Amino acid sequence: MNPLNRIPLTGLRAIEAVARLGSLSAAAEELGVTPGALSQRISRTEAQLGQPVFDRTGSGLRLNALGRDMGLRLSRGMAELSAAAMLADPGQDDLLNVSVAPLFASRWLIWRLPGFTAAHPAIRIRLEPVSRMVTPGIDGVDVGLRVGRGDWPGLKAEKLLEQRVMPVCAPTLAERIHQPADLLRLPILRENDLLAGWQEWLAPHGVDARAIPDGPTFTDGGLCLDAAISGQGLFMAWETLASDALSRGQLVTPLPGRSDTGDSYWFVTASGARRKPAIARFRDWLRNELAMTARDWPS
Known part of the structure; x- marks a missing residue:
């Protein structure tokens, strides 16, 4: 007997969505059901499978070894099913x-x-x-x-x-920077308390990233760029995201060198x-x- 005959597609879709999105609430929103209904659907599907796919933890559902394997295979399968449906319903080509x-x-x-x-x-x-x-x-x-x-x-x-990164700052702040060590005497802007890219950029210049001073923290990279434009500090920016501000002269790269991420x-x-x-x-x-x-x- 084909195992698919005893497991509803809706149950497999539920497992795939939670595995791919990483949370019950995000999967429920995508599938148009409540988190409670989705949780029940997953429990029924696990009962039909004869073993659990998720571990229940205090922070929510977590894929076990079987779930990780199933999630990858289900994502590939759902993509093929979607592609097959699109063959019959091409939609708006424009x-x-x-x-x-x-x-x-x-x-x-x-x-x-x-x-x-x-x-x-x-x-x-x-x-x-x-x-x-x-x-x-x-x-x-x-x-x-x-x-x-x-x-x-x-x-x-x-x-x-x-994707490459480089430190950027306002032109007025750049006047105080002549060598990599000068960066450590100025505020360093952080996105979510992270210093992404700094170690990779500083290491070739012989500077230890652990010496980076404190600086303002923002929860959004766009705010970090705006803070840099306003002269609040230096930010390790993606080339693409800083490109327009650089071309307008709002930001400058105080020192040469880009780092691969x-x-x-x-x-x-x-x-x-x-x-x-x-x-x-x-x-x-x-x-x-x-x-x-x-x-x-x-x-």
Whole structure:
């Protein structure tokens, strides 16, 4: 007997959604049910499977070994099912739903979209700025713009640009910086108390990141950039996100040198899905825009 005959697809969808999104509440919102109803659905499915998929902890559901294996396989399977459904219902070929991180959307992408619209007036772009990782082909989006290593099962990831970081600050603050050690005498801006990128940038200059002084902390990278523009301190910024402020002279790079983060920007679509013609046009335009931005960066 095929195991699928005894396990409802809704139960498998519930397991996949929680495994992919990492929380019961996020999965319930995506599936349009209450967290309580989703929890009951998962419990019934586990009973039908004959063993648990999640461990119950004080902080919520946590995948066990079986759940981790099932989650990866279910995500690939759901992507294939979604792609099959799209073959019969192609939808609007002139509309692209694009999932993108809010900061990248507001600091870089939104200012360049009019150029795409002018070049392709028949294509409409609908941006969905969300911080969580959205899966094309499952979450109702055609394209995901992601930062990472490109190793997402069941998805087609095309590299757009390597991600690098460098310290930036207001021009008035840069006047006090002549060598890497000078950075340690100025406030260092933090996003969520983190000092991401500083160790990688400072180490080649012979400076220990543990000597970094205190500085203002913000919960959003955009606020960190604004604080840097206003002269409140130095921020280790992504090249793309700081590029426009640098070109306008609001920010400067007080010292040369960029550090690789090991991550890249990726153009992500559902593997095997029917490709709208607009997807390739948007990808090519995006790659060209990023390349033009990179050409303007100081070496």
